[in-house]
Amino acid sequence: MSNAFGKGHHLHLIDGSAFIFRAFHALPPLTRKSDGLPIGAVAGFSNMLWKYVQDAKGADAPTHVAVIFDHSAKTFRNDIFADYKANRPPLPEELKPQFPLTRDATRAFNIACIEIESYEADDIIATLACQAREAGGRATIISSDKDLMQLVGDGVTMLDPIKNKEIGPEEVEEKFGVGPDRVVDIQALAGDSVDNVPGAPGIGIKTAALLINEYGDLENLLANADQIKQPKRRQTLIDFADQIRVSKRLVQLDCDTPLDFSLDSLEIADPDPEALLGFLTEMEFRTLSNRVAEKFGAEAPAIPDKPAASSTDIAAGPDWPPVDTANYQTVTTEAELDTWIASIAGFGAVAIDTETTGLNEMTADLVGISLCTGAGMACYIPLAHVSGGGDLFDSGARLDGQLALDLVLAKLKPILEDTAILKVGHNIKYDWKMLARHGIRMAPIEDTMLMSYAMGSDLFSHGMDGLSERVLGHKPMPIKDLIGSGRSQITFDQVPLDKATPYAGEDAEVTWRLWQTLRPQLSPTAVTTAYETLERPMVPVLADMEMAGIKVDQEHLSRMSNVFAQRMAALEDEIHGLAGAKFNVGSPKQLGEILFDQMGLQGGKQGKTGAYSTSADVLEDLAAEGHDLPARVLDWRQISKLKSTYTDALQTHVNADSGRVHTSYAIAGAQTGRLASTEPNLQNIPIRTEEGRRIREAFIATPGHKLVSLDYSQIELRVLAHVADIPALKEAFREGIDIHAMTASQMFGVPVEGMDPMIRRQAKAINFGVIYGISGFGLSRNLRIPRAEAQAFIDTYFERFPEIRAYMDQTIANAKRDGFVRTIFGRRIPTPGINSSGPQAGGARRAAINAPIQGAAADIIRRAMIRMPDAIAGLPAKMLLQVHDELVFEVEDGATDRLIDKARTVMESAAEPAVQLSVPLVVDAGIGNSWAEAH
Template sequence: MSRKCLVLVDGSGYIFRAYHGLPPLTRKSDGLPVGAVSGFCNMLYKLIKENRGDGGPSHLAVIFDAGSKTFRNDLYEAYKAHRPPAPEDLIPQFPLIREATIAFGVPSVELAGFEADDLIATYARMAVEQDFDVTIVSSDKDLMQLVNDRVTMLEPVKAVSIGREQVYEKFGVPPELVVDAQALIGDTADNVPGAPGIGVKTAAQLLAEYGNLDALLARAHEIKQPKRREALTDFRDQILLSRELVKLRDDVPPPFDIDSFALKDPNADDLIPFLTRMEFVSLARRMGGAITAMEEARLDAAKTPSAPISRPLYGNIGEKPVTSVIEPFNHEAYACVQDIDILKTYVARAQKLGYVAVDTETDDLSATHSGLVGVSLSLGANDACYIPLAHESDDGLAFGDALQQIPMAEAIAVLKPLLEDPSVLKIGQNIKYDLSVLKRHGINVAPYDDTMLISYVLEGGLHGHGMDTLSELHLGHTPITFKQVAGTGKAAKSFKYVGLVEATKYAAEDADVTLRLWRLLKPRLQENGLLTVYETLERKMPTVLSDMELTGIRIDPQVLRGLSQDFGVRMGALEQEAHAVVGRPFNLNSPKQLGEIFFDELKLPGGKRTASGTWATDVKVLEDLAEQGIPLAKILMDYRQLAKLKGTYTDTLHQVADPKTDRVHTSFHLASTTTGRLSSNEPNLQNIPIRTGEGRKIRTAFIAKPGHRLISADYSQIELRLLAHIGDIGQLKKAFSDGIDIHSLTASEMFGVPLNEMTSEIRRRAKAINFGIIYGISAFGLANQLAIPNDEAGRYIKTYFERFPGIKAYMDATKAFVKDHAYVTTIMGRKIHIPDIHAKAGGQRQFAERAAINAPIQGTAADIIRRAMIKMPGALVAAGFKTKMLLQVHDELIFEAPDDEVEAVMPLIVSVMEKAPLPAAEISVPLVVEAKAALNWDEAH
């Protein structure tokens, strides 16, 4: 070969052509759909066979989509939102197609957070830089922007080459302008909005006349045709957004080097087991000439393989991959345990092994009230079982004609010693849920590891940490979904009604995946220096939160009903007031009608259209209009606030409370934020507003049970204190040490006002700047917050940095660090990844810089309160108190204490919280906790 050639196969294109181009096919032995797998294998074999020898490719890889969500969904939530889900019979074939690729000896490449097209663009660029020719096997028009003198495309079915000439025929522009053309045209399939009314011909004509999209938009006012001119001027932002959506990223971190794509013959030891397992006998025989080791007798005698396949796995995103042995998932190997003696053998094996993966199945999502339906265990790859305990269906099961299950009490008696055995490590995925379920059956699970939290410590900020995401990312396997076994919509059923065959495959697979993830991820904690972070900030939190969730917090339904009625009356009055202002009735909840009133009827300036073409009337728009003195905007803001409080809290809290105890049991989430902060839902008790009278009224409905008080213990200005420490800001550190009001000090430094002459308005401005600086506020943002001109806000920020140069130095140093490393760290060592710091879009990079400035501060505050929460239960028990920790709301902890303990326990609570960083870190600024007790949450705050 005179030149190296890389062939990149668009895996998704191959899959859907194979699926739609061939009749359905199922595996004879069990009815598994395999038509797309068969078509894919034939297409891949044909590609390899026809391109061998001189002039053929030297390197080959198949590129797949890692998942449905990518960075483009963060840019535009509606991106690809209208695409229908994959056909049900295709879903189980996705992982098999990846196995097929590897079995053929071809690299299978994907990267979470990016589309396959972005990887193809990246590898095409890299290959050209390394003096390769590149052929992209695909007919996807989005990839045509990559075509150049060294990069061509190959239509996979007709084998037609696509070069510059063919791209021009398709778009009317050369490849260099395809992105600009697509930004104008849009794409209904991907829900890319584009410019209304501009199609392929018009886009080509405009770009030919003006040269490129930027020049066209800059001179759009010159266009004579009114519709074209209005489309380009009114929808400028939408067009630019569309360009960001269609432009392929060619700078994503490549999971593998191109050298690893060197074309090689398939290995019979990998390929024969796969083809026989799929029952593709004719294909295997056709390949006899290509695989010399393939013999008819061996093919006919081969059974479902247990031999593992070696495949590359991701380390950290962007790092070179490591090689690991992944045994294919075999659902038929899972056992349904219906006999107590068999269960005892699994328990004995786990006790001998020293670890076991555990998962529970329940009849509802609530960890605090659902019923236990079954338990699954895993001791090794494909060595997993499901123990059904409370199923209520009998559908002629393969495990027996009758629905045979071990009695709940007997199974619990056998499982309890194992799950409480201190010498056996229990491994779970989001194990907090399982702890709560099992504790209600008298089992206190310990010790344990949580793969979700291990992943969160390793790669917080890079991707989600749910089991399906981690399995696809690290194991290349898409697990069975709950919807596949329990149905969707009206056909959905509780898991207790799922047949044992399906239940076993689903539940045992969860335990199997969890154990495989643990084996892969746990060693990386030590390798990355993050084991201490996991052990001190994460590992014990599931038990702490499980206990809090099971305890719950009491509410007063009568107070809530009264508030609902009051809010409803006030909303009605506001509605009438709004109608009077406009002069006619209208729907206050219709964004379309509001936009028309503000910007079409009232002709107010500053209106912006959404991607759908309607006027935007979100909270930011209403705030801007209210600041301009528009009465209707203020009325609508008050109306929306009341509607949100009524719908989210006063109408619903008593509905989700336990009817026997009137206690609400929220669910805390440990791995849902990038900084370590907790969140909660069902219900969300962390977003009740505290700065409004209405929000405080809602807090009055949270009460202590008779004979008790609620205690609120709140860190005072912890993020500003940590800013002073982390940035080593001398004036702030001294003020905190001397007990001087930090906002008054800032106002004095900023505006030259002596402390004894400070007014509340000047202090308010300083407070806004103090907290704004933590979040990287801009002059524009501060101007909006204080209702002052932009230039005045800019002078405030400039003066602030002059008075406190250490803060500016901290911010500059942090921005420089994150640009070099794409992460920042907290004082406790938590690593917070910020990949958008290298985004192409300037707005994304600026947001990432602000996040990087705030993350070490907010993250350290989150770490500190986690340490306090972990220490608190033991401290309370050791001191002989019965006080219970109920809630965590960012910097605040809520307790329920017997009346006779209140005065004695508050100093202990304060001490544990203030000393929480020790001995891991010595904070140079005193942490101050303010605690108060009362009958309800509002009075205690």
Template sequence: MSPKRLVLIDGSGYIFRAYHGLPPLTRKSDGLPVGAVSGFCNMLYKLIKENRGEDAPSHLAVIFDAGAHTFRNDLYDQYKAHRPPPPEDLIPQFPLIRQATRAFGIHNVELLGFEADDLICTYAHLAVQQGFEVTIISSDKDLMQVVNDHVSMLDPVKGTHVGREQVIEKFGVPPELVVDAQALIGDSTDNVPGAPGIGIKTAAQLILEYGSLDALLKRAHEIKQPKRREALTDFRDQILMSRELVRLRCDVPPPCPIEEFALKDPNAAELGAFLAEMEFTSLARRVGGSLATLETAQAAPRDLTAPVSKPLFGTMAQVSAPRPATPEALLTPVDYSAYQCVQDIEALKAYLVQCRAAGVFAVDTETDSLSATASGLVGVSLSCAPGSGVYIPLSHQSDDGGLALSGDEFKQIALVEALAELKPLLEDPTVLKVGQNIKYDLSVFARYGIRVAPYDDTMLISYVLEGGLHGHGMDELSELHLGHTPIPFKQVAGTGKSAKSFKFVDLKPATEYAAEDADITLRLWHVLKPQLAQKRLLTVYETLERAMPTVLSDMELAGVRIDPQVLRLLSQDFGVRMGEIETEAHTVAGHPFNLNSPQQLGAIFFDEMALPGGKKTATGQWATDVKVLEEIAEKGTHDQGQRLARLLLDYRQMAKLKGTYTDALVEYADPQTQRIHTSYQLASTTTGRLSSNEPNLQNIPIRTLEGRKIRTAFVARAGHKLISADYSQIELRLLAHIGDIGQLKKAFQDGIDIHALTASEMFGVPVEGMPSEVRRRAKAINFGIIYGISAFGLGNQLGIDNQEAGRYIKTYFERFPGIKAYMDAAKEQVKATGYVETIFGRRIHIPDIHAKSAGQRAFAERAAINAPIQGTAADIIRRAMIRMPGALEAAGLTTTMLLQVHDELIFEAPEAEVEAAKAVIVEVMKHAALPALDISVPLEVEAKAADNWDEAH
């Protein structure tokens, strides 16, 4: 019988060796970082090529780390805590490396909760029991404890064999005592503490002298050297914990049997497709064939459902690989007759094979309502090539509740059966899924137990490329980039009284509408994704946008709990107050009138009271909007008019709070859980800030007592607390950094009251004992400057004339000249390029800078001043949100992120976790800019926990 030889490759070691050992490399077509992927593939190729003949392995597997958090983090929360996150350009390469392993026909294995080393140890142990000789390819010294007569290591860096003698040379002890020695030595790389002051030589001497760590600790009092004796006795528990941290598990549940690691030739089609997609021309040529011949072979049709088996190092001339989409293919008119309705499981399986072979496909969901957190899944559409598309109906019905008919007798795949086929592909880390506003689809699939990854979002790619220039909905992008107007939803579902849910749409129009969505989405991806690299915006997309749909989907699905009784009581209070205001307003006016009638209000103010300055609207009525009422209330000379204007402003605020929040929020809440599931919009602002709707939780007033009362209705569930974590004055801090304002930077670094400092600089008033009115004026200037405020605007805020306000602004610029320089530079940049940038590279286009109207141009200049600051703040909180779930999980916490409101994040934490969660949250938020940028002023975060949102803020 042929010898059984198992080779286990330490995947992490290969990855980081490939990344750090080679210069950066990007894919030419779109700028995707692929240097580590290239190095990894070349190492795999070299390994297989050089291990042939009698010494060739019979079984081979690559073992990866599944995640940062393992059982060791539960034993010791500082385990590997000081390790920096992976380089940002390496992160998108992780799934590609797993895809590369599979493309070479090699099994890759990983298991959540355990390190790759634990799996390697387990498989080595099992393999020896089954009669294998095992070689571990790794330079990780921790794996030396696994070495025995049947298990050896191969150091890929030095190319040297590691057996029993080499382990003794390294540690001074044989493999079976390595764990005991490491428990004393510790490991600075993994933050294992060990015994203070005991190094590798002393550890070996002690372990060999006493025979084992247990014996050494038992007889530690006999040791003559005081420092050694104290280290062993005083830190006994720490040493024993260290032993558990360094000891590898050999009893991990193996994800798959060793038999599946049997080395075989790869699927030539899959390997060829992968090399073509990565554009690894040289490697493809060495393997056999070239990308040119691969593309030529595409013309010959093949059965994608049939297995393909070709020698790994033979010719690849017959391999069919997906061809890059040509401009002609992308702009080919939509042929609705080419779209297919998939109604049986075999047809679905066949199309999924094509999607897997393509390596990238578009996916879209159709649902029975607009709510991603509550709707039912009606169907799924897919497209793996421009011009093609399928629709998979799952829950269509007739209007009377029976099955729908469309031409031939209706048939659809059972929902559970179809999802069972879709799930492996949608979760496959080696296949890219493309969506348009994919956050919606992620939420829908998540509710059916499917976590879609990895993915691209054409809406977000467009947003990064041209934020501020146009909308980013699919229809608009299709018309803009493809010259095609997609079928409008109302054409298939009707409008007004005839509108119906998509589940009642007949299959023919449903197929045309849904499959077109997938087809257009894939075409847009081919058009837009390469532009990220061309415009040097790939990093912006990868680090600020790509992960956000998953983060927000999880937040939306979690929802935030409300107390309906609090809201009902507030509604009653607001209603009573509105009635009181109405009575008082009638008294002031001298007669009853409708407080909601602009016509009647205009007549009272400008006809009966004859107030000056009234303006009429296009309809001929007097204008009585908020701005008019505020001007009358603040600057009017008519006492009765001022009083009435103030009453009307209070009335409108009460009406808004009651109608928009206290009444509406109860209706939005899930009747079973009393949780509200808002929907966040990722691409609706020009600066990168998020907005929310259904309901909008971003605009609940916080500066009024009534607004804060509404926040008391947002509560934690039993046994939990809400944690509010808020950046303190982040935009002023960023102004200090971006404008390089020495005085402001020093004030923030020293923890000085920034508004008091500004007042002292401007008005010559000592900080100590400063009148509150003087500080208030400085505060208005500080925040006004961020928004490019004019003398007129500042005068309105402070209640002073324009000349005095102008002097304030002039003095401010004299005291802080860097701010004026920053503002001038921002205006010059937007005039020259049409956009400004955040410090992370996000481009914010401001097309009105070239408008004919002087007023529009002036507004655009103010936007150019504010956008880099507000946009950078938005970028920072996005970076914090992206890292937060992983950081909480790595800390062993179950705390959940629920809401984002401007510069604030809200969490729900079990009471026992509150303090630990606050520490993690603050740490992540404070250092969110790293490692990309080191902000020159500290980002301060205030975190507080309470039973409701108001008390936590």
């Protein structure tokens, strides 16, 4: 280290965010070959840094240097003006995972990497530039950002890296019409549409310069606004004086940003070749790696040309020492908590787990929080444990020695919301919601369950206990050992602290170890992109939807339950009359005896127990033959299911505090990426029946609001047309032609005009059936036609669209070779049984054919959902539900059209820029007071 920064020293301040965006927009998309991770911006950024390092030589070379980044979107300026930067479009999904990598690149080049929470990069640059000037040295700001031009003056210049042109006082005056010392006044008047700085309406840069040059400065101008001769300009300055002053506070850079380092620490140093080449090799930047290796006389790293070998299993992790729960700390004092917080801040990551009184995040109480920062380094912070064995009438007294909930959360909130500190959880959506109910929104997050899910392993559960045993070789303590089971089960708040700490700390440590094990394997298994863009970002989006819930009309449900009960009773009477005897319609055994023994119907199949099968397939076949009794039983079963599953059950799911139903979405529920709705399941309400539509009438908007439904039209067929490259289907979708009528015309040689609806129905059944690998037998059952005729339809279909057969054959071949298939967005979907020769082989092949189609459709709506919160942030609207290809919103009256415009734009462009679909996505929209009206 040289002498303290002062005269003769030269500080370079690089605007890191400007470098990133320039690299992202200037270069074509680039992905890492091994896993498809977007790296175009990182590549451009790294090349710019390398050029900078090479060029920073000579007499005017810098002695000190730093790259400055924006920490997060929200800064102190949002406290001044809530809508500051509100108009900025959301970041492209492909850019988000590249931001942390640019920080890694900066450190790899051995350059100081700086960002500070609540302050913009411009404020940090301003503070460092002013400090350099005051110390007697010089500062050069490497950026062309006009907001930084207010800093230009004695000892501070700017360098436009694009034009390689210096920006001094003359260049600033040429741009703004005033010197650097009055740039802030100009910006306060003119405003900034990009940053949503309001300024003075109707006054631009030129007019602002005329006014400031005439009156000297902004305050003198506003003080004498009544003397301005031009009436409109005079009135604007008088009416919007306060707004102009607020605008000045927004554009004025803060030269007193709190820094925890000195200028001396920014002294320039050569990169460490090993560290730099290690980073470049990880990024697979072959050309730049060769240049760096040549420069430093090192051996160029070997970077494979082909993607890494794939596997559906997860490799074992590091050689960990055995988990030892004896040393976990029970945090009961403020000093102990402060020590843990300091440790987390220093390390930059923490595994977290919450202990609660139940599994429902909307009703459970927070009992304690466990934290882990490394092997053996875990603690438990008890918050609400009670003494005694509380029962229904006595919940017990709160144990002494526990820190107050409000105190703990207030101290943890800065750490948990600090975007520079990673929070790791297993099924972290649960913990996210528990903390969000207390005003804490954790970010950024990692989820080890979603890592396992993204890797596509179908060999074991994604649950923490199963993963721990399989991957870590450690069996965690079962929860029932602490709380028991059955009638004697207690809640976690009644568990003694000496038992709660080992259990809770172990959960946090296991999560930590899983993270350390799984994270490095995302790249070798080529699923980093899927995890970063399709899995992890879903957590806060779904959590917010689940917490919002949807309002339900309980009286409507109650009335429907009564109606269904009456209809079931009437159907039972009719069924008994047809059977000639009374029996329990809900008993498969009794029904089988009536159908096949008493009535003597054909097709009865007895299982090992001797009972006849009365499955839906069996009853549908009998009904198709003209038998009324099985048809009525099917009707009875449908009404019974609607009553028990929806009209009765939904009433029990209404939250007493919110009056709304709060479903929960399982992100890792289906290998294809489709979300699963549970507790209650709102995705399987029938939509094509009158009864199903009536159930949707019970989901209503709050007064002054409407429900809006946006639904993808035939998205899976559109994806099929793209991935199988079917010219006829693509053309039909591009031209907006009725796809089913077009298919019928292609297959049967009939004109679209005046087509028989039955022919169109047959084509529709084939279109959708083919996606699921339907057989001749399956199609014959769906259309109620002979199997030979159905098979002939399918054969004709493949003759007309040979590309589909080619797609199917290639997909099956890939699945047999790899053991999985991929969607167009990189999601890996296992295909178990694909190489078997048994009865399950056909199902495995059908699943493999469908998986890339259904999975891509699921990926598209996920991408739309992830972008949606930013897109509708300025609207009085919330996204409430996702049902397969449909999103449901609640919107204030008067804002529905704006919501539809924004949401439709997001949904119809959701595939981009990762995939340029060769067919358009189309979204249908509806508005209503209820879900039924909206859809």
